[in-house]
Amino acid sequence: MAVGNAPLPTLHPVPGLRLGTVAAGIRKAGEPDLVVIALDEGSRVAGVFTRNQFRAAPVRFAEAHLRDDAPRALMINTGNANAGTGPDGDRAVEGNCAQLASILDCRPTQVIPYSTGVIGEPLPAERIDAALPAAVDALSENGWAAAADGIRTTDTRAKGRSCRLELEAGPVTLTGIAKGSGMIRPDMATMLAYVATDADIDQPLLRRLLRDAVAVSFNRISVDGDTSTNDACALIATGASGIQLSAQADIRCFADALEALCIDLAREIVADGEGATRELAVQVTGARSVAEAEQVAFTVAESPLVKTALFAGDPNWGRILAAVGRAGIEDLEVDRVRIHIDGCPIVEAGGVSPDYRESIAAERMAADRVTFRIDLDRGRQAVTVWTCDFSYDYVRINAEYRS
Amino acid sequence: MAVGNAPLPTLHPVPGLRLGTVAAGIRKAGEPDLVVIALDEGSRVAGVFTRNQFRAAPVRFAEAHLRDDAPRALMINTGNANAGTGPDGDRAVEGNCAQLASILDCRPTQVIPYSTGVIGEPLPAERIDAALPAAVDALSENGWAAAADGIRTTDTRAKGRSCRLELEAGPVTLTGIAKGSGMIRPDMATMLAYVATDADIDQPLLRRLLRDAVAVSFNRISVDGDTSTNDACALIATGASGIQLSAQADIRCFADALEALCIDLAREIVADGEGATRELAVQVTGARSVAEAEQVAFTVAESPLVKTALFAGDPNWGRILAAVGRAGIEDLEVDRVRIHIDGCPIVEAGGVSPDYRESIAAERMAADRVTFRIDLDRGRQAVTVWTCDFSYDYVRINAEYRS
Structure with a gap:
């Protein structure tokens, strides 16, 4: 069940970023459950993660990779959270990052991993390895809708929002997708949300924009009070538009649009909360x-x-x-x-x-x-x-x- | 639904205390919903109450009466919490206390009022006034089981426990009843619980015994995390046995028995939690x-x-x-x-x-x-x-x- 009727709106491509979604057999046979987001060189990513002290293996690796290297890809699987999986869970993430890095010809630390789904079951890492080439083959700037579908767990519908902004510096695009329906009481970010722009934004500003937007959107929703072990939200700036976000008026305009987009996505999660009718x-x-x-x-x-x-x-x-x-x-x-x-x-x-x-x-x-x-x-x-x-x-x- | 099968055990009378239960038409026609507990002169009562800041009218009066006077009666209605009822709610409690006091020939401040049920609807004070004479007529030392039944709201079964203790100073009785099934996350005491003994216990010790027992029983249960506006627990010592609780060994023995009895009652509330199957x-x-x-x-x-x-x-x-x-x-x-x-x-x-x-x-x-x-x-x-x-x-x- 879900509140109202919310078909996925048009999701504008974000230059500099391509998405590929495939069925890897993690969740249900034949259903999309693996998403790769490839970023052009020079892209920046800011991330916020769950404050649950039992943090899933991918959360720990994603944080370390974001801190230590320049990201070139995000790798997201649904159906399995790879949480509470001990050292085997760590090895699974490392292996998958290495496999995607070899296909994309980058370093494993340039791959940011995310998982969502059942806690405590071993991640079927070999199925992910086997499906990564097909996900890379599927990469497309127009892959947003498929990716919104591919990150769902108990969500009854895909969630996305998109807008175009006329900044003083020039036009930029802002597009985001999210998933989440239960175990929703984010204490940092909702289960998973990815928002991207082709604006050129320096790293400290990108972090601040993300933190401020998350504080009034994903951190202000609750389906059941349960904070997940895997919550994560990423804000990506590819810079492909060549439009620099630096004038104060532009920053304010962008921040407002980002906040509105995150609130819309957060409300979509609540409206699609498990069993929600209102x-x-x-x-x-x-x-x-x-x-x-x-x-x-x-x-x-x-x-x-x-x-x-x-x-x-x-x-x-x-x-x-x-x-x-x-x-x-x-x-x-x-x-x-x-x-x-x-x-x-x-x-x-x-x-x-x-x-x-x-x-x-x-x-x-x-x-x-x-x-x-x-x-x-x-x-x-x-x-x-x-x-x-x-x-x-x-x-x-x-x-x-x-x- | 409720966990297991728990017929009400034998509830031993407590000399010095009589209970009368009648149907006043507050909850459902013909069902018992009004209990009067009459105490012999010289009885002492300790009480703990909800810490919810929206406190029902009876909670405020019960606290004041316990503080200011020597209690002679407890008056309990189910079906209506008299909470969120403003000045009319206060007037209703005052009127009912005065009515019972006039029947029992004591002061209104010697009546301790308790209400449980729906929040925010006017208390049908006139129905209570009309039923109080019958409740007083029904007073009996053997009224515990009827009272356990008469304080229920959504409880599927009456809850009570009773034991006899051989103290060094002599034999005493300990009997208690409780109700509660939803809005259960006591922050002081469960919705309503009344425990009585015929031991002679001074007021500071009585308060300490109650506080210690509640801390590990009624304050350690939760059905739904919701703290009621009306939670209350009373410990009554009639002193009718003439057995003084003063030797350290006796105090320890009594405290252990009281704690065990309160834990049993608290667990009964949880086992009868709304919809509970485990x-x-x-x-x-x-x-x-x-x-x-x-x-x-x-x-x-x-x-x-x-x-x-x-x-x-x-x-x-x-x-x-x-x-x-x-x-x-x-x-x-x-x-x-x-x-x-x-x-x-x-x-x-x-x-x-x-x-x-x-x-x-x-x-x-x-x-x-x-x-x-x-x-x-x-x-x-x-x-x-x-x-x-x-x-x-x-x-x-x-x-x-x-x-």
Whole structure:
């Protein structure tokens, strides 16, 4: 299940970058599960990774390779996370990186590996080795849609966004894909997301742009509160357009577009959350700090009782209020807290609002996309966190995932 | 649904205390939903309450009355939490306390009120007033079983425990009842629990005994991570036996019995958790502090992915490992972490144990009661937290609760 109907939009090619997707037999026979992204020389890549302390083997190698060498390729498999696999898992990644490097005629440390899928099963490294030549043969600037499809696990649909920007320095392209549906509570980045541009961006700026965009997009979503061992997000700048990102106005324009694109991708993940039938935006305003606002927003967004009420389309605001109350905010003056559901006043002065109308609230709560606004009325900070409801299908998907 | 089959055991009367239970029409027509517990003069009561900052009206009054006066009665209704009800909610509690006080010929501040049920709907105070005389007429030392039934909300069964202790000073009785099935992540006490003894215990000792017992029982369970607005636990000492609790050996004996009784009641709540089909004990050992051990144990116990795997009886240890990794423990050396499922080795050295046998692990994971042992191997502290699985029925119950 998924919220709404979201066909993959047109994904513009990004000069300097080609993608090849094949079926390597890792996930299900005949389904695409291996993606290679080849980068022209001179490309730069910034990466953010999970903060889960059990980090998958590819996460550790990807970080080291990004730090130590100039990347020429990203290698992504789905169906197996290569996490909790011990020294064998490390050897599997090293072997696959070496194999792709030999085909592309680069160093193994120029290959950035990513895996997603079941934790704790040995990576079928030989199948990946065997399929890499075909993936390289398939490389194409027009390979974005196939790659968006090839990185899916329990995702019901491919996720991508793309735009063209007219900077003062000239036109550039920004295209991204993402996957993720369960074990989604990124603590750095969502499961996997790749965003690329043909702008020429120096490494410190690239890192900063990525960090800022991730903070308000992939780090503000939660499907089930579970942070994956493999979360990763990469921002690639091929520089192939020859357009340098350096003027302040251009940087601001690019940063805004990148942020919007990452938020769109993050919301796509939530809307396609496991078993999701509704998307929920939890906006917390009037907080003393961003951390405080996030704490309240995530407590509400991750409450199983709030999420099952959302599934039922039931404006059970008592559960929202209870979640706000247990979010651990010091000295919260509960009488000042105001809660709205899509503009409909629900809670004020410690109880139900005099303007509350159950029939209107129920109508709002039963929409495809629902927004809670929670005003703490004690400061000026605000954040929005996105999540989805908790349905029978969430249980079914996660009780059956390995069978 | 509930784990196993647990008929209510014999609940010994506690001299000095009588209970009366009636149907006041608050919850469902004809079902018991109002309990009065009358205490002989000289009884002492210690109470702990929710730390949720949205505290129900009865919680605020119960705390104040316990602080300011000598309690003579507890008044408990189910079906309505009287939370998020503003000034009207306060007036409702005051009125009901005054009504019961006039029947029992005591002061309103000698009545300790408790409510549990739906949040945010006005308390039908007049129905409670109307039913209080019948509840007082029903008062009996043998009223424990009826009271255990009368405080239920979504609980599928009544919960109680009872024992007799031979102290050096003489024999005393200890009997307790509890309710709770959803919105269970007590941050002080479970939804509602009442434990009574006829021992004579002074107020500071009574408070300490309650606090210590709650810390390792009701504060170590979670059904869904949601802390209620109404959680409360009371320990009553009527003193009617004339047996004073003062010798160190007696205090230790009583404290152990109280702790065991509270753990049994807490586990009963988890085993009867909404939609529960299995009970899970998460034992964390080798932690540097109790707080650290609790943090890991609760992160695992509240992971929706762990809980759905438990529902499936699937030893998907990757999800356990991922939860340990995101628990936020500084400098966790993941290679030292060892995980067992009921004695079956699962994880060591950052990956699957060489002694892991899927068939054995699957058999253990499919039992009614499952234990995970997670050894962090970095200290000497250990805790156990209890929870239950996450099933279709959890979603059904919570999506339909108000309908």
